[in-house]
Amino acid sequence: MIDLKNFLSQKVYSFPRGGISFEDSYVPERDSSETAFLPSLSIIPMTQHSGLRSYPVVAVGQNVKEGMLVGRGKGLGSANIHASVPGRVIRLVSWKSAGGKIQDGIVILMEGSFEKLGKREEFYSWENMHPHDIQRTISEYGVVEMEGGGRPVSEIISSIRSAREQITLIVRCVFDDPWLAADYVLSRERAADIAEGAAIVSRSCRANRIIYAISHKEKELEKEFLQKASKWDIPTGTVLVGSRYPQRNKRELELVLRNYEKKTGTELGSLLILGPATLAAIYDAVKKQKPVLERYVAIGGNAIKTPRVMKARIGTRIRDLFNECGGFNGFPGKIATGSPILGQTITDLDEPVIKTSYAFFASLENAEHPSGNSCISCGECRAVCPVGLDPEDMFKRIMLTGYNTTLQLNNQCHGCGCCEVVCPSSLPLSVAITSFSGRDKIV
Numbered sequence: 266m267i268d269l270k271n272f273l274s275q276k277v278y279s280f281p282r283g284g285i286s287f288e289d290s291y292v293p294e295r296d297s298s299e300t301a302f303l304p305s306l307s308i309i310p311m312t313q314h315s316g317l318r319s320y321p322v323v324a325v326g327q328n329v330k331e332g333m334l335v336g337r338g339k340g341l342g343s344a345n346i347h348a349s350v351p352g353r354v355i356r357l358v359s360w361k362s363a364g365g366k367i368q369d370g371i372v373i374l375m376e377g378s379f380e381k382l383g384k385r386e387e388f389y390s391w392e393n394m395h396p397h398d399i400q401r402t403i404s405e406y407g408v409v410e411m412e413g414g415g416r417p418v419s420e421i422i423s424s425i426r427s428a429r430e431q432i433t434l435i436v437r438c439v440f441d442d443p444w445l446a447a448d449y450v451l452s453r454e455r456a457a458d459i460a461e462g463a464a465i466v467s468r469s470c471r472a473n474r475i476i477y478a479i480s481h482k483e484k485e486l487e488k489e490f491l492q493k494a495s496k497w498d499i500p501t502g503t504v505l506v507g508s509r510y511p512q513r514n515k516r517e518l519e520l521v522l523r524n525y526e527k528k529t530g531t532e533l534g535s536l537l538i539l540g541p542a543t544l545a546a547i548y549d550a551v552k553k554q555k556p557v558l559e560r561y562v563a564i565g566g567n568a569i570k571t572p573r574v575m576k577a578r579i580g581t582r583i584r585d586l587f588n589e590c591g592g593f594n595g596f597p598g599k600i601a602t603g604s605p606i607l608g609q610t611i612t613d614l615d616e617p618v619i620k621t622s623y624a625f626f627a628s629l630e631n632a633e634h635p636s637g638n639s640c641i642s643c644g645e646c647r648a649v650c651p652v653g654l655d656p657e658d659m660f661k662r663i664m665l666t667g668y669n670t671t672l673q674l675n676n677q678c679h680g681c682g683c684c685e686v687v688c689p690s691s692l693p694l695s696v697a698i699t700s701f702s703g704r705d706k707i708v
Contacts, residue, residue, distance in 0.1 A: 276528075277481040278521035279507025283651035285683050287510045287606065291626070292443040293565045293572035298450045300576045301589055303375060303382075307350050307580030308358065308617040309335060310370040315414035316342020321371060327354050331380040332556055335371060338407070344417045345407035347556035349579040351377040363602045363609035363616060370617075373580065381555060391465055391551045396426075399469040399551055406550035407557055407620075411542035415621040418547060421537065422470045431473040431534035435522065436463050438479045438486060438541055439506055439513035444604035444624045447561035450574045452486060452541045458552075460493035462544030465551050467499050470537060474500040478518060481505040502531075510606070511681040517651060542623070557620050564590045566626035568597040577618045583625050584614035597627040606682045638690040646684035646694055652677045656684035656694045663697050 311318045319336030323329055329348040336346030352375040362368040391399060404419035425432055436459070440449050452459060463475050477490045487503050494501040504525050511517055515538055526533045542561065549555045558579060565572030570591030577586060583600075587593065601608035602616070602625050611625075646656040654677060680699040688694055 284509040313619040314344040428535040441510040446563040462548035464497040563624040568627035649683040
């Protein structure tokens, strides 16, 4: 057994300015997950990744098996899509998804037997696999970053592998937002799988070391990962980071890691940052030869009777998850996917769980920005901006001119939304700045 006293971190590294402390009493408890009911109807979108849609390889009326390929990725940023349940394809559908994009997919009526669920699992050895074969397997089973835009992991590995300097894999276990409850529960329930997933990626991209970046309040999680990681002959350590939002943002996280590098003299080289859900999916793909079939998601908000963290099959409609949580305790003024800070409004309860889903919430209050409010020049937005911008000035320029005259500054903005959260006038600061600069919000 590893002697943890010699390995546990002491110093906490945090980005120097801005940010907010974010709490929410309507987030589900982080003690455990519950398995959601298997959906009688599943809606499987053909876009669950950062690139162009996958092309359906099944037709209406065709029977599919659990884990069967139903959409083939084609082109940069695209990934394979698999059936999460067995059944029959009953129709092709299209709709406007959260974020306003037109989405299309297939509807599966569940019937027949499962290939994976309830069966004895088989495990495959990867230790002697060639790195390119590991990467090919990850691509075949459609593994993407299970957050943000969903960039295919095989492409991330390709881009980092060409680095001339050494590579450090960063396991991002930073919980600066309470709505990351699902990833926290996953980290506790699947710590061994995540640690092995990290070892698999390290072999594929030839990383020299693994660093677990962990919120400083999660000392037990730090011990857990160090114990599980000791099985693998890869230099491994932990860095305790602050929990002020947006600490998990890649820019802020890299900032503190470079500070750690400077203070300790540890040469990190190029950083490959992946979250726990992504590493668990990599483990499933390579160790179990299983595609992404389910996602841990947090269901909550003050309009939900019993908030929960649930393991839901990809394609499960959010109406089914809300019903499993007791339904609504009043008329929801807003339903959204993601965190209230950066969440995207949902207008259709048939919106399905996808690979990058991590939370759905329903609020009794209508959280849309009230019209007619004016800036009171309080300066709160400037105080919380982690990159030192002036959101007030930028917003006023946009409103006056109809376009963004401070584009160069906006390119430093990563859309964390801190300015919008603290604005007493509820102005859509972050929305306006990121929209007019043509940039997407980054989580």
